[in-house]
Amino acid sequence: xxxxxxxxxxxxxxxxxxxxxxxxxxxxxxxxxxxxxxxxxxxxxxxxxxxxxxxxxxxxxxxxxxxxxxxxxxxxxxxxxxxxxxxxxxxxxxxxxxxxxxxxxxxxxxxxxxxxxxxxxxxxxxxxxxxxxxxxxxxxxxxxxxxxxxxxxxxxxxxxxxxxxxxxxxxxxxxxxxxxxxxxxxxxxxxxxxxxxxxxxxxxxxxxxxxxxxxxxxxxxxxxxxxxxxxxxxxxxxxxxxxxxxxxxxxxxxxxxxxxxxxxxxxxxxxxxxxxxxxxxxxxxxxxxxxxxxxxxxxxxxxxxxxxxxxxxxxxxxxxxxxxxxxxxxxxxxxxxxxxxxxxxxxxxxxxxxxxxxxxxxxxxxxxxxxxxxxxxxxxxxxxxxxxxxxxxxxxxxxxxxxxxxxxxx
Amino acid sequence: xxxxxxxxxxxxxxxxxxxxxxxxxxxxxxxxxxxxxxxxxxxxxxxxxxxxxxxxxxxxxxxxxxxxxxxxxxxxxxxxxxxxxxxxxxxxxxxxxxxxxxxxxxxxxxxxxxxxxxxxxxxxxxxxxxxxxxxxxxxxxxxxxxxxxxxxxxxxxxxxxxxxxxxxxxxxxxxxxxxxxxxxxxxxxxxxxxxxxxxxxxxxxxxxxxxxxxxxxxxxxxxxxxxxxxxxxxxxxxxxxxxxxxxxxxxxxxxxxxxxxxxxxxxxxxxxxxxxxxxxxxxxxxxxxxxxxxxxxxxxxxxxxxxxxxxxxxxxxxxxxxxxxxxxxxxxxxxxxxxxxxxxxxxxxxxxxxxxxxxxxxxxxxxxxxxxxxxxxxxxxxxxxxxxxxxxxxxxxxxxxxxxxxxxxx
Numbered sequence: 001x002x003x004x005x006x007x008x009x010x011x012x013x014x015x016x017x018x019x020x021x022x023x024x025x026x027x028x029x030x031x032x033x034x035x036x037x038x039x040x041x042x043x044x045x046x047x048x049x050x051x052x053x054x055x056x057x058x059x060x061x062x063x064x065x066x067x068x069x070x071x072x073x074x075x076x077x078x079x080x081x082x083x084x085x086x087x088x089x090x091x092x093x094x095x096x097x098x099x100x101x102x103x104x105x106x107x108x109x110x111x112x113x114x115x116x117x118x119x120x121x122x123x124x125x126x127x128x129x130x131x132x133x134x135x136x137x138x139x140x141x142x143x144x145x146x147x148x149x150x151x152x153x154x155x156x157x158x159x160x161x162x163x164x165x166x167x168x169x170x171x172x173x174x175x176x177x178x179x180x181x182x183x184x185x186x187x188x189x190x191x192x193x194x195x196x197x198x199x200x201x202x203x204x205x206x207x208x209x210x211x212x213x214x215x216x217x218x219x220x221x222x223x224x225x226x227x228x229x230x231x232x233x234x235x236x237x238x239x240x241x242x243x244x245x246x247x248x249x250x251x252x253x254x255x256x257x258x259x260x261x262x263x264x265x266x267x268x269x270x271x272x273x274x275x276x277x278x279x280x281x282x283x284x285x286x287x288x289x290x291x292x293x294x295x296x297x298x299x300x301x302x303x304x305x306x307x308x309x310x311x312x313x314x315x316x317x318x319x320x321x322x323x324x325x326x327x328x329x330x331x332x333x334x335x336x337x338x339x340x341x342x343x344x345x346x347x348x349x350x351x352x353x354x355x356x357x358x359x360x361x362x363x364x365x366x367x368x369x370x371x372x373x374x375x376x377x378x379x380x381x382x383x384x385x386x387x388x389x390x391x392x393x394x395x396x397x398x399x400x401x402x403x404x405x406x407x408x409x410x
Numbered sequence: 411x412x413x414x415x416x417x418x419x420x421x422x423x424x425x426x427x428x429x430x431x432x433x434x435x436x437x438x439x440x441x442x443x444x445x446x447x448x449x450x451x452x453x454x455x456x457x458x459x460x461x462x463x464x465x466x467x468x469x470x471x472x473x474x475x476x477x478x479x480x481x482x483x484x485x486x487x488x489x490x491x492x493x494x495x496x497x498x499x500x501x502x503x504x505x506x507x508x509x510x511x512x513x514x515x516x517x518x519x520x521x522x523x524x525x526x527x528x529x530x531x532x533x534x535x536x537x538x539x540x541x542x543x544x545x546x547x548x549x550x551x552x553x554x555x556x557x558x559x560x561x562x563x564x565x566x567x568x569x570x571x572x573x574x575x576x577x578x579x580x581x582x583x584x585x586x587x588x589x590x591x592x593x594x595x596x597x598x599x600x601x602x603x604x605x606x607x608x609x610x611x612x613x614x615x616x617x618x619x620x621x622x623x624x625x626x627x628x629x630x631x632x633x634x635x636x637x638x639x640x641x642x643x644x645x646x647x648x649x650x651x652x653x654x655x656x657x658x659x660x661x662x663x664x665x666x667x668x669x670x671x672x673x674x675x676x677x678x679x680x681x682x683x684x685x686x687x688x689x690x691x692x693x694x695x696x697x698x699x700x701x702x703x704x705x706x707x708x709x710x711x712x713x714x715x716x717x718x719x720x721x722x723x724x725x726x727x728x729x730x731x732x733x734x735x736x737x738x739x740x741x742x743x744x745x746x747x748x749x750x751x752x753x754x755x756x757x758x759x760x761x762x763x764x765x766x767x768x769x770x771x772x773x774x775x776x777x778x779x780x781x782x783x784x785x786x787x788x789x790x791x792x793x794x795x796x797x798x799x800x801x802x803x804x805x806x807x808x809x810x811x812x813x814x815x816x817x818x819x820x
Binding site for chain 2: 015016113242
């Protein structure tokens with residue numbers, strides 16, 4: 001039989017993956033043809049990780065730490081996290097509140113252990129693509145609430161009320177936000193929890209970029225006592241080790257023990273040596289994170305200025321992280337067409353806006369996390385391409401190009 | 411509200427985890443009290459990994475390979491695997507046939523992309539606990555077919571016919587087998603595929619222990635052309651790096667691309683540096699594997715002899731790997747009671763037989779993969795405990811002990 005005729009399960013049919021990895025693959029193809037590509041598609045920090053992190057990992061490997069560790073995570077890392085949160089004003093947190101798992105997988109684990117096929121989940125947009133991919137895969141009824149660029153994409157009381165009205169089983173939030181850089185206020189987050197408690201709604205607070213918040217006092221939901229809450233974060237972005245694939249969840253010990261069963265069932269455990277490296281990250285983090293924060297604060301501001309001076313592209317100045325969510329409406333190109341042509345004509349890779357939710361076809365996301373010169377050149381190419389495209393009119397794709405996804409050109 | 415009153419999803423409620431990790435946690439608790447424990451519960455090889463594997467991993471870390479790689483896996487590892495299989499008589503295999511993912515997760519990925527909630531899956535018993543945990547988690551209708559100790563737990567035509575009669579969506583097989591050590595013949599595997607092809611059944615062939623087959627010519631299902639087949643394996647056991655958490659699937663490129671979407675959705679990608687280490691494993695493997703195979707061939711034979719001479723415990727001599735599946739019926743203790751007391755009284759950790767399927771409450775699994783002296787002492791303690799228990803009669807647990815799972819004492 002032809003493999004194309006194979007029948008997969010409903011979940012198998014609903015798999016869409018992550019757009020960024022598809023863009024990365026297209027970019028790598030161009031590179032293999034010998035062309036240089038400016039990578040503004042993935043959040044790969046240009047900072048080297050703290051030397052202590054790498055050295056501790058290397059030492060663990062050299063000392064033969066290549067066996068299994070408990071499925072909930074390396075005891076030292078769980079203890080170090082408990083100490084870290086205790087020092088940051090959460091003295092009730094113990095090592096039993098933590099489960100170590102890749103952050104991207106935690107999104108799937110959270111949804112799968114709280115929601116059944118057909119249940120409603122609320123996602124605020126723009127939002128991280130894995131939320132959509134995971135919810136779709138699991139078969140959830142996704143209700144999106146659009147946050148407004150006029151409000152700097154902040155979480156408002158109105159948006160929370162709209163979310164609760166959907167009677168969802170779970171709500172996912174992401175402050176500091178990818179792709180907008182918005183950081184939510186304590187009062188809005190407290191209002192969210194208050195509403196969720198009243199209606200028995202599970203909450204996943206994705207705080208992956210918390211430590212890269214530089215224009216606003218960051219407030220973590222780990223402060224509240226709510227048993228239907230899982231706070232998750234990652235070492236990937238803060239410490240420039242996305243390739244370690246180590247994240248963690250912080251929850252009530254009862255919920256954490258359920259998550260532990262999920263880890264044990266799905267992947268047994270994570271490597272010992274990467275987790276040991278993350279212990280070192282927590283020990284040396286403070287100074288390192290200050291330097292990184294200062295740099296990205298300047299970098300995002302500088303790049304946003306280049307974009308906003310272009311007269312054709314616009315974006316907010318983010319309060320955290322290293323992404324710019326750019327309005328390309330004036331180019332009259334759809335996001336997919338824009339990104340495809342920008343990669344082919346200017347060797348610059350960005351992520352289409354519609355990966356971050358419905359109705360975002362006139363946006364693209366640029367990651368300014370890479371090497372400074374590369375990023376600045378990429379942004380220049382982005383602006384120059386946008387200006388050219390304005391004059392050249394809409395582009396008719398050839399039959400062979402992969403533009404099947406373009407359906408919203410405006 | 412009390413966290414115990416929280417409602418999880420159906421999947422959340424069906425999570426059971428892996429028994430070995432629970433045994434490991436109990437053993438670690440005893441160790442923290444200062445007692446030495448003989449670890450015969452996990453398959454952690456006493457061999458150090460090939461030095462080239464560790465050195466290549468360290469070099470990759472030192473060279474800053476800590477960013478993202480493609481979700482399907484590091485291109486060098488996929489290319490090295492294609493070369494490896496080509497050299498081993500599978501010249502049609504290309505890098506597009508491979509997807510890199512932790513082997514335990516691949517079991518979940520396979521079931522989730524081929525089966526819907528309520529579909530039937532056939533598992534042969536004794537079988538690896540994750541098959542049961544994953545199938546239960548996903549909500550599958552598990553039909554077990556018992557392989558017979560009298561046949562050395564081999565896959566027979568009768569067992570295959572019984573399997574197909576269940577009209578399953580998928581069948582999982584595991585040769586070389588954990589926990590029995592059985593290695594299936596080419597003719598039985600070809601008959602299996604022939605039957606599955608006729609009835610449109612998906613097959614997962616878990617070949618994790620293939621390279622640790624030492625008493626029999628190993629025949630891999632990668633030889634057959636069947637688009638509903640996924641062959642999976644791992645670097646964990648062969649190269650003594652279970653803590654790397656790197657496995658792979660080999661499938662038709664169309665099926666592999668579906669699996670790639672699953673990886674991208676679930677966990678983005680695996681680390682670059684661990685995958686680079688696995689490339690080195692494939693380069694240096696042959697000599698290393700020969701030495702490892704010779705050692706475990708002798709070790710399993712020696713331990714099986716100790717057990718069979720005990721007059722109370724019996725086991726087959728395995729054809730592969732480093733597990734002994736031991737009949738404890740004459741002790742008149744159930745597997746959980748046996749393991750619990752053996753750990754408490756003799757500080758020796760084994761895995762209860764019922765983790766490997768229903769009806770196996772009079773078996774335990776011993777892994778003889780650890781340091782030789784530790785293993786030999788553990789087996790001695792196992793035998794001596796069994797002999798004592800015969801005289802002492804059944805044990806009445808105290809109310810505080812964790813014996814809720816014991817329900818089949820014979």
